Amino acid sequence: MATTRQGPYFCGIDAAMDVVSGKWKVLILWELHHHGTRRFAELRRGLPGVSEKMLVQHLRELEEDGLVHRKVYAEVPPKVEYRLTEHGVALNTALEPLGTWGTERMRRIGATKVPVAPAPVSRQPS
Amino acid sequence: MATTRQGPYFCGIDAAMDVVSGKWKVLILWELHHHGTRRFAELRRGLPGVSEKMLVQHLRELEEDGLVHRKVYAEVPPKVEYRLTEHGVALNTALEPLGTWGTERMRRIGATKVPVAPAPVSRQPS
DNA sequence: CAGTATCCATTAAGATACTG
């Protein structure tokens, strides 16, 4: 269950890669970075294809690693909000050059973007 | 066998993470970055714990992704040199802030460094 | 030296179904 990872590491990049390895982790960080705060279901919708299990698991690990803060409201129905911690914000900043490089690479190899789930047209909530 | 990965991706970071996902990839990049050029056996020694299979596999993928150049010398015994391509160098540069963040994180959590294989004391080559 | 080829173990991820 990915017990608290704490090295040993070869170097800083190794240590950083450790906390972001997981299929959806950087995307969760990205999502939180751009929305400031997100609820569980919002994250789920923002990450088309993620399963509940993986989303929870990644969120828990990110929380454990001190990158994400989880705020539970004592309400019914339940309400939980996630946001980046100071360290999470710093990580995101450190990831930006990598994002730029990746965008350039996508252009080079002609990679497609993942199809964005079209907002359901019919069936609007009344 | 990790057929040519080319998306689709959610974003640039996603695309970048794709090419560096693999237990030893960033370490290979790092090693090549700091030595300029390395032979297979040198990389192997520089990455204590890596198996031949993983090293070859990662090198092939990095080559396929255009990050590493492989130069074969027509000699006996065989000699192969690896070095970063222009894109590989750019990726390494983009990884630097992440490395800084990771180093800071290691300090914060008191992570240890992986034990460096001690250079064999006896048995020096004549 | 620089790899291949196998086989096996571990881990990560995905699909449901169910609950406070």
Place this chain on the structure above:
DNA sequence: CAGTATCTTAATGGATACTG
């Protein structure tokens, strides 16, 4: 709504023996 609990499959990594 925000999760748990299981079960299954896919991907990744590792050990070892062998080769041009």
